Amino acid sequence: MRSDRQTSGPRGWQGRSPESWGAELGVPLLELHDELPSTSDRLRELAQRGTPAFTVVVADTQSKGRGRMGREWHSPPGSGLWMSVLVRDVPERFSGILPLAVGVAVARALERMTADSVALKWPNDILIGDRKVAGILCETVGEPGEGVIVGIGVNLRPPEGGLPPELAPGVAFLEGVSGLPVAEPAVARLLLGELGRWVRPVPERLEGRLLAEWEARDCLRGRLVILDGGASGTARGLRADGALVVTLADGREVDVRAGGVRLAGVGRSPALHGAIAPRYGTGGE
Numbered sequence: 001m002r003s004d005r006q007t008s009g010p011r012g013w014q015g016r017s018p019e020s021w022g023a024e025l026g027v028p029l030l031e032l033h034d035e036l037p038s039t040s041d042r043l044r045e046l047a048q049r050g051t052p053a054f055t056v057v058v059a060d061t062q063s064k065g066r067g068r069m070g071r072e073w074h075s076p077p078g079s080g081l082w083m084s085v086l087v088r089d090v091p092e093r094f095s096g097i098l099p100l101a102v103g104v105a106v107a108r109a110l111e112r113m114t115a116d117s118v119a120l121k122w123p124n125d126i127l128i129g130d131r132k133v134a135g136i137l138c139e140t141v142g143e144p145g146e147g148v149i150v151g152i153g154v155n156l157r158p159p160e161g162g163l164p165p166e167l168a169p170g171v172a173f174l175e176g177v178s179g180l181p182v183a184e185p186a187v188a189r190l191l192l193g194e195l196g197r198w199v200r201p202v203p204e205r206l207e208g209r210l211l212a213e214w215e216a217r218d219c220l221r222g223r224l225v226i227l228d229g230g231a232s233g234t235a236r237g238l239r240a241d242g243a244l245v246v247t248l249a250d251g252r253e254v255d256v257r258a259g260g261v262r263l264a265g266v267g268r269s270p271a272l273h274g275a276i277a278p279r280y281g282t283g284g285e
């Protein structure tokens with residue numbers, strides 16, 4: 001029987017049970033935690049025990065939140081929506097497209113909460129005004145094709161005591177840009193609604209409406225970028241398989257399928273939170 005009892009729960013989710021919130025969000029199972037090492041690790045445990053698609057795990061803070069490429073994801077209490085969502089049945093050949101589709105979904109959801117434009121930086125950083133407002137980490141689970149854990153971190157408001165100074169310049173907070181208080185469940189509802197639309201089923205190729213949605217927000221196209229190996233060139237957009245096309249300084253065209261790129265002229269820092277300036281993602285490159 002569903003219970004509407006008062007629960008403590010993470011910030012923004014108090015007053016109702018996880019079952020009640022889960023029903024409102026239209027997901028089969030929702031776990032709400034005050035603290036976890038990582039919502040994606042918890043969801044992996046559930047996935048391995050057979051939990052259904054669109055099971056969602058949320059935590060108020062993560063002690064071992066992680067970002068792409070093994071970087072740390074700074075997840076202080078009360079400052080963001082730290083959420084993982086299970087997507088099942090993801091054929092391996094589509095796995096390069098899924099993070100891009102999730103990026104479109106997150107960008108569209110956040111646009112509903114701010115008048116500012118939301119940009120996408122390949123492969124899946126979400127930016128407002130050249131600062132990172134959200135990041136996405138997709139990790140496979142189980143046998144090939146079985147499923148993907150989609151971890152989404154959205155920066156909502158500065159943590160108590162502020163951000164470490166080396167992170168602050170590159171981070172945007174949704175409340176900061178919208179100028180209005182933002183409730184965690186409202187952000188989750190928009191995110192899950194858009195995810196349902198863009199990843200059910202998982203798209204096979206970046207084409208049609210999905211490509212148009214990406215291109216409308218692509219902040220790299222035409223800009224000078226530096227690849228992980230140090231080479232630089234001009235970003236030209238994306239291929240149907242999700243690769244970033246870059247024309248190198250010597251005129252050669254390369255398809256970038258792994259890692260990331262950064263904008264030339266934007267410095268590096270040991271930032272944890274991930275940002276376009278001073279850096280993208282979390283941790284070192």
Ligand code: BTN
Pocket residue numbers: 037038039040041062064065066067068069071073081082083084125134135136137150151152153154274281282
């Ligand atoms: C990135 O930009 O590098 C991706 C960041 C992803 C962070 C989210 S927060 C919820 C989920 N749990 C994690 O440990 N990471 C993801």
